[in-house]
Amino acid sequence: MKYIDEYRDAKIARALLAGLERKTTRPWVLMEICGGQTHTLMRYGIDTLIPPQIELVHGPGCPVCVTPLEVVDKAIQIASQPEVIFVSYGDMLRVPGSATDLLRVKASGGDVRIAYSPMEAVKIARANPERRVVFFGIGFETTAPANAMAVLQAKREGLRNFSMLVSHVLVPPAISLLLESPANRVQGFIAPGHVCTVMGYWEYEVLSKQYRVPIVVGGFEPVDLIEAIGMLVTQLEEGRAETENQYVRAVSREGNRAAQKVLREVFEVTDRKWRGIGMIPQSGFRLRAEFAEHDAERIFGLADTVVEEPAECISAQVLQGLKKPVDCPAFGVRCTPEHPMGAPMVSAEGACAAYYQYRRDSVKSS
């Protein structure tokens, strides 16, 4: 399959790894931002193939993982109302709120539906004028344009029964936060390719300059990631700190301008709480006031609740790259994908789930 096979090719991967081996002279700590990248690294065992001096720590880029518990609880409250059809991407359904999850709401009679696109929720709203249709609009800049389009479409059609529970988050403010932390060990970042497909990478150039940190926009296939790691190590060994683009087949410096225009039209930047990390200023999107009638948070008037995470869960440190999933005493014992304590174990792209799914044998015996 074109654009897939060549990026999973063992020969190309081996050549890149040999090059990486030659140029690595010192230990380096690198972070891949995106959960999809973590998943690929674990799935193909790339962390075991790179030189041992290179340590990979896993970033906060799993949209399911960083959606705050309070928002999950709001989703559950809304979905439990009898007149509501609650529509969501599949992997949000298993995320535990403080008392239950959306799959259990569905089992108890709630009308919870899985969609592949927010436009499906608009279609459902059109077909069910007597019901209130709510779409769970979460994710990074990647999923935001489609969600913005759905809101625009609903407004154009006057579908007053369509609303969105928005909890969008943005990558660059999270990288700033990590770099400003006194505990930070990360010396180079693999920036999320899908986010940059939409936003371009000029924002990351600003970060590279400001913090003197090399950033490489990376793809999601094994060859992409090995190449991106190589580009970061080259920069670090040469003492450079620039933003470079490995994922050239999808990402341009300016990004997708049409998508950015829709984003500006529908959303405005706001402070957002990230699960496991806390409040990050100017790190998310919310609907602009013009779209208030489609804003589920306003329509359903749900009060903010404060929810405690299980004390034993170290997901905060995991999401900031300070600890590895296996450093957690609950990992694989009291915390498993069937019985997750923290969000990184819930989503397939969460760092804890990736370790559990692909590695728990070697991890537990080491």
Added chain:
Amino acid sequence: MMCPVPLVTTDKVLLGHGSGGKLSAELIESIFLPAFRNPVLERLDDQGVVSIGGAKLAVTTDSFVVKPLFFRGGDIGSLAVHGTVNDLAMGGAQPLFLTVAFILEEGLPMDTLRRVVDSLAGAARAAGVQIITGDTKVVEKGSGDGIFINTTGIGLVPEGVELSASAARPGDCVILSGPIGEHGMAILSEREGLEFETELESDSAALDTLVAAMLATDRRIHTLRDPTRGGVSSSLNEIARQSGVGIEIEESAIPVREAVRGACELLGLDPLYVANEGKLIAMVDAAAAGAVLAAMRSHPLGRDGCVIGSVTAAHPGMVTMRTLLGPSRIVDMLAGDQLPRIC
């Protein structure tokens, strides 16, 4: 080592309990087995095998709740025959008789029922099984989903054939009869109205003649499984657990057609977990593997058969896969259904 997985405490049945993954296994182990326990059931094979008057009978039952009722490559009628015939065939049995029970929803168009029944009858004729009794219930509109079908199958296990998911041995070759994921992706694409350049078609088929051809070649076949719900990974995990062996497979050896791969890539699904309805996995003594594979390849339903791995004494109960780049990873059983990812 395996980690102790805590029981999922849930006070309600979830859809995931029917996924063929860990939740299904828990339901069986925590509710059904304790209530019904006996030596035949405990084997947890796809069929129960009992001896009556010197004859070895295989009995199996399966319910079909597929949506949509008609899909490319089959429909709920043909599926209700193939699914049950295959469960018998995986025990090495020659399928002989079926019972059919219909649960119909009030308001179902008679024409739809007729089409399903015609298809079911055709599939039964083709598989050489007779439908010898049946039942019909009608439920109120809203209490069903058009048609639910249950079929029970009875077959005869030839003398000397002893297949079981607990019989795989270290050194066995793992053989797969053809490309995976076709049924599940065909159903998903029709249900969700997803359109792909290449059309996806279910592989739904009766495997009894393929199994007969394999057994006629060499009896050193230890285990057969049709990887339906939960896909190849769930079947391999079940075999590893029940046989107390490890299984190692090669990612590069697993055949997946382009159309299925493309659809899976797009939706973020792994074909190893997608359902098949016309494929089988065989654990075969290494000395017999060549002959069995040749017999499979000369049968239309096994012509793309291939060796995908081997059984090992290492890591009992666990399935691992050598990835395209070399390192091995665990191939786990999913908790519930695969859920399409957000991005």
